[in-house]
Amino acid sequence: MTTSESAAVPFRIADHVLGASPYIPEWLDLDRSAFIRLDRNENTAPLPASVRDALVRGVDGVAAQSYPEPGPLQPLIADYVGVPPEYVLATNGSDQGIDLTVRLALPPGGSMAVARPEFAVFHHVADAVGGRILGVPYGPDFEFPYAEFSAAVRAERPDLITLINPNNPTGTAIDIDYVESVIADHPDIAVIVDEAYYEYTGHTVAGLTTRYPNLMVLRTFSKAFAMAGLRLGYVVAAPEIIGHLRKLQNPFDVNQLAIVAGAAQLARVEEMEREVAHAVRVVKPYVVRALTEIGVPVWPGSANFLLVRPDDCAAAVAYLHDAGILVRSMSAPGLRGLFRVSLGSLEEMRKFVEVFRTYVQGDSVQNRPEEVER
Numbered sequence: 001m002t003t004s005e006s007a008a009v010p011f012r013i014a015d016h017v018l019g020a021s022p023y024i025p026e027w028l029d030l031d032r033s034a035f036i037r038l039d040r041n042e043n044t045a046p047l048p049a050s051v052r053d054a055l056v057r058g059v060d061g062v063a064a065q066s067y068p069e070p071g072p073l074q075p076l077i078a079d080y081v082g083v084p085p086e087y088v089l090a091t092n093g094s095d096q097g098i099d100l101t102v103r104l105a106l107p108p109g110g111s112m113a114v115a116r117p118e119f120a121v122f123h124h125v126a127d128a129v130g131g132r133i134l135g136v137p138y139g140p141d142f143e144f145p146y147a148e149f150s151a152a153v154r155a156e157r158p159d160l161i162t163l164i165n166p167n168n169p170t171g172t173a174i175d176i177d178y179v180e181s182v183i184a185d186h187p188d189i190a191v192i193v194d195e196a197y198y199e200y201t202g203h204t205v206a207g208l209t210t211r212y213p214n215l216m217v218l219r220t221f222s223k224a225f226a227m228a229g230l231r232l233g234y235v236v237a238a239p240e241i242i243g244h245l246r247k248l249q250n251p252f253d254v255n256q257l258a259i260v261a262g263a264a265q266l267a268r269v270e271e272m273e274r275e276v277a278h279a280v281r282v283v284k285p286y287v288v289r290a291l292t293e294i295g296v297p298v299w300p301g302s303a304n305f306l307l308v309r310p311d312d313c314a315a316a317v318a319y320l321h322d323a324g325i326l327v328r329s330m331s332a333p334g335l336r337g338l339f340r341v342s343l344g345s346l347e348e349m350r351k352f353v354e355v356f357r358t359y360v361q362g363d364s365v366q367n368r369p370e371e372v373e374r
């Protein structure tokens with residue numbers, strides 16, 4: 001915090017808030033609609049007609065003027081997940097699910113075990129509540145650190161264990177039996193399992209919430225359901241936990257257009273699954289093959305994005321930007337020098353590959369010693 005900030009606020013702010021930092025996404029001041037947007041793990045597909053029609057009907061009706069009514073959505077989500085409706089709480093994006101569950105389970109001064117680098121909102125919220133992170137680094141190829149994680153949990157007995165499956169930004173999937181063993185072995189520790197990318201793996205522990213009262217599963221409509229701008233997520237947990245989370249949420253946090261679009265998406269789950277299968281079985285293998293041919297190291301991960309290590313990351317990201325393509329450069333320890341690229345349509349990814357190939361070939365020509373000396 002700067003001196004001018006401390007002078008400008010005339011009341012006391014808790015030390016852990018003073019020490020925390022805001023979460024500021026990259027490319028914030030840009031009109032991203034003019035770009036191929038492969039920087040935020042969004043779904044770049046246009047809205048399905050049925051979802052668009054439902055939104056138009058909502059706007060033509062009273063969706064914008066009235067306070068939202070999430071009631072009808074909860075059973076639809078519960079049906080999709082395969083749990084009773086009282087196990088579900090709709091949230092304003094999964095970010096709010098993270099906010100509510102971390103605030104519920106992490107007391108000031110308490111600790112949260114998580115493999116690092118983790119999805120940034122987790123440490124953002126942990127910092128804001130004055131919690132401590134017990135971070136266990138991923139392996140050199142971003143593999144989950146099974147033995148080290150278990151040892152750290154046993155030794156430190158944290159208040160909260162967070163498993164992000166698969167993780168963003170590393171793309172790492174965690175063995176589902178291991179996830180269950182962590183939940184089962186620590187019945188008195190809260191366990192959050194973030195399944196934002198569940199649709200891309202098909203691996204879930206959401207059904208286990210009926211068996212384990214220490215488990216909270218987080219999901220989102222931002223990725224496979226292509227609704228990042230509308231902000232809809234949900235928590236799956238035992239009704240007793242949902243009851244406590246409701247105390248931390250405000251009554252109208254989930255907006256009516258998100259509710260309308262979410263319900264419309266849940267009426268076309270099979271189509272969504274076909275889109276996801278295309279992304280996983282066609283688009284991702286194409287990108288991995290093409291980047292491997294170009295000769296850059298690539299980590300495909302288990303979600304709708306990949307990690308790439310060009311020779312000069314900042315130059316590659318700037319080159320792609322100037323050609324109308326946004327990717328995300330990584331700054332977390334262990335990831336510096338890499339960029340993350342989300343899966344768009346096959347056409348968008350062909351364009352990405354073409355521009356990136358031109359960049360790498362041009363770059364290697366410029367940097368060849370004999371060329372430089374001339």
Ligand SMILES: Cc1ncc(COP(=O)(O)O)c(C=O)c1O
Nearest residue numbers: 093094095119168196220222233
């Ligand atoms: C692992 C993970 N969890 C949660 C979220 C938040 O998703 P939402 O858009 O629903 O807030 C993201 C978004 O990128 C994510 O990668």
